[in-house]
Amino acid sequence: MSILANLYHTLQKTDLSLNTFKKVLSINPRSTHALNDLGNIYKEMGDLEKAKKYYQKALKYDSGLAGTYNNLGVIYLEQGKPKEALENLNKAIEIDRQFAMAYYHRGLIYEKRHQLDLAIDDFGAALRINNHLGPAQSLLVHALKQSCYWKKFEKEVKVLDKLTKDELEGKSKTISDTPFLNVIRNDDLSQNQKIAIAQSAVIENNIGYEHPYSYPTPKKKKVLRIGYLSADFFDHATAHLTLGLFKTHSREKFTVYAYSYGIDDGSKYRQQIQKDCDVFRDINSLGFRQAADKIYQDQIDILVDLKGHTRNNRLEIAAYRPAPIQVSYLGFPGTTGATFMDYFITDRVVTPLEYGQYFSEKLVFLPNSYQVNNDQREIADITYNKSDFGLPENAFVFCSFNHTYKIDSGTFKSWVHILSKVPNGVLWLLKSNSFAVDNLRKEAISNGIDPNRLIFSPLLPNPSHLARLKLSDLALDPFICNGHTTTSDFLWAGVPVITLKGKHFASRVAASLVSAVDLPELATDSPKEYEKLAIHLATNPSKLKIIKDFLVQNRKTFPLFETKRFVTNLEKAYLMMWDIYSKNEKPHLLEVKED
Numbered sequence: 323m324s325i326l327a328n329l330y331h332t333l334q335k336t337d338l339s340l341n342t343f344k345k346v347l348s349i350n351p352r353s354t355h356a357l358n359d360l361g362n363i364y365k366e367m368g369d370l371e372k373a374k375k376y377y378q379k380a381l382k383y384d385s386g387l388a389g390t391y392n393n394l395g396v397i398y399l400e401q402g403k404p405k406e407a408l409e410n411l412n413k414a415i416e417i418d419r420q421f422a423m424a425y426y427h428r429g430l431i432y433e434k435r436h437q438l439d440l441a442i443d444d445f446g447a448a449l450r451i452n453n454h455l456g457p458a459q460s461l462l463v464h465a466l467k468q469s470c471y472w473k474k475f476e477k478e479v480k481v482l483d484k485l486t487k488d489e490l491e492g493k494s495k496t497i498s499d500t501p502f503l504n505v506i507r508n509d510d511l512s513q514n515q516k517i518a519i520a521q522s523a524v525i526e527n528n529i530g531y532e533h534p535y536s537y538p539t540p541k542k543k544k545v546l547r548i549g550y551l552s553a554d555f556f557d558h559a560t561a562h563l564t565l566g567l568f569k570t571h572s573r574e575k576f577t578v579y580a581y582s583y584g585i586d587d588g589s590k591y592r593q594q595i596q597k598d599c600d601v602f603r604d605i606n607s608l609g610f611r612q613a614a615d616k617i618y619q620d621q622i623d624i625l626v627d628l629k630g631h632t633r634n635n636r637l638e639i640a641a642y643r644p645a646p647i648q649v650s651y652l653g654f655p656g657t658t659g660a661t662f663m664d665y666f667i668t669d670r671v672v673t674p675l676e677y678g679q680y681f682s683e684k685l686v687f688l689p690n691s692y693q694v695n696n697d698q699r700e701i702a703d704i705t706y707n708k709s710d711f712g713l714p715e716n717a718f719v720f721c722s723f724n725h726t727y728k729i730d731s732g733t734f735k736s737w738v739h740i741l742s743k744v745p746n747g748v749l750w751l752l753k754s755n756s757f758a759v760d761n762l763r764k765e766a767i768s769n770g771i772d773p774n775r776l777i778f779s780p781l782l783p784n785p786s787h788l789a790r791l792k793l794s795d796l797a798l799d800p801f802i803c804n805g806h807t808t809t810s811d812f813l814w815a816g817v818p819v820i821t822l823k824g825k826h827f828a829s830r831v832a833a834s835l836v837s838a839v840d841l842p843e844l845a846t847d848s849p850k851e852y853e854k855l856a857i858h859l860a861t862n863p864s865k866l867k868i869i870k871d872f873l874v875q876n877r878k879t880f881p882l883f884e885t886k887r888f889v890t891n892l893e894k895a896y897l898m899m900w901d902i903y904s905k906n907e908k909p910h911l912l913e914v915k916e917d
Contacts, residue, residue: 324356334530339363354380358390366528368638369609370397388417392424400634402585404431422451426458433465436755441465456485456498464503464727469757470765472731479507490516497521501631505656506727506803509825511680518631518659519682525637526661529610533643533662535618540646540904546896547577549622549645550599552653553584553634559807560628560653561591562784566696566885569598572893579620581605583613583636614642623647624896627663630654647899647909650683652694655806655828657681664909665899667892668692672827672834678911686895687913690881691838693831694892695810697878697885702785708793711779714748718860721750721794721817723787724808726758728800734762736849737798738769743853744860750794753778784811791815796859796866801849804832813839814883816874818859818866821845822852838882839873891916 361376395410429444445462625645666683763773799821821832833845
């Protein structure tokens, strides 16, 4: 009977598979195979609590199941309980020292904790056991990138690219590289799209390509229901940007729902979003289908996914098609590659029209910038001194508070060249991890730069962070993956940002943002031009002061920071989408014009 249950599962007849496994348990309640397989099915469905229950039952009857300990560790990992996850994965490895997936999953925990040496060791161990374990290769590359081990990174990324190429050409059902990890290191739009399409196909396959919902004949409506779907309604960059969005929506035209499958940190961001939405639903404990059912029952007209292929996403919910119109926005800097997403919200700077061929969604061009901002963002009433952060009193402070995975070797080469031409300059960076600190200082030395000119500071709460940014003179943006919220942080704090216009969304974000504060001249077209502009402004204080004064004096009138203006344009886009749908027309490219 277990064979039949597994056959149903293979055929994606989930209900029949579940019922058959439960019949097995009615005959033999101690069947660890049935218990573990039931746990696997519930895990695939996103019902983590039920999955955990069956795994724990299996281990109660047999404590020697390495695979079940691994599975239980994954559940705890996805629930944000790294301590419990680590305990179970350690047990799996104790039982089976050749268990590649257990090393891989343990590496994930270490990577999240920024214990990158341990993460690299575990990903390496997994690959020594199984050199075709693509996810381990992908995360090894990412850990090396975060650590700024660029030589090792370049070596391992070639292995990953070859593995991914073979998978794409062979039409594999799995893909080693992930859309997010690819887009932050690779500006090849075609490759970005291929990987996104492959990953979205995996997601659709996992839910059995099931679209269980039907919709009434479309018609014009006086009030549309907008649903925002995310894991990031807490003290997170997405919440920092969107905090003014929900309350600013016109209640004459829209009812605003939020669906949260992330943590509730009790922060002011979480509390404010809950207050500002008409309906806020915590769906964190629901499986994918249950969450989709809830959205469908709420009769959402337009579902806006704010995660895309970023970490901890649940695109499976959107894959069920719980709303007649589905939109990808803000979180992921590229196409989802998904057949279940209709539109992608962008602007003409970050996504030139000719890039449309690399998006599976139809583009929606907003005026000014695609990025929402909160014009009430708090800057702490603190007057910091340079000495508070180890900055020399008379130094010219270049700054980049992006996470180190965004710092590529080409970017750093330009940064050290700039420092070589500005003798009193220092480079102020975020201390993401100690390995990056050591490696960046070694790179500085190899380029003839005193490593003490690189100064690192840890994260601070956002209002305090914005206050300290005022100590910097000029922000330098990374090349392949720009600062997104980070760039808006600088501009809101009155600090100019120099950027390089790249070849894909992730490398053109800052160009969009500086254009939306009427400073398009800060977006350069080549590394040489980038370096020249940085050196020019650093050595011409009067010109830099004009730009900084312009930013500070006009901050609340720039399109980037006019929340009401932005939301009005976004609402126009939603109304245009609904108008197309109500006419039974297929989605097509949209461009919002300001009145």
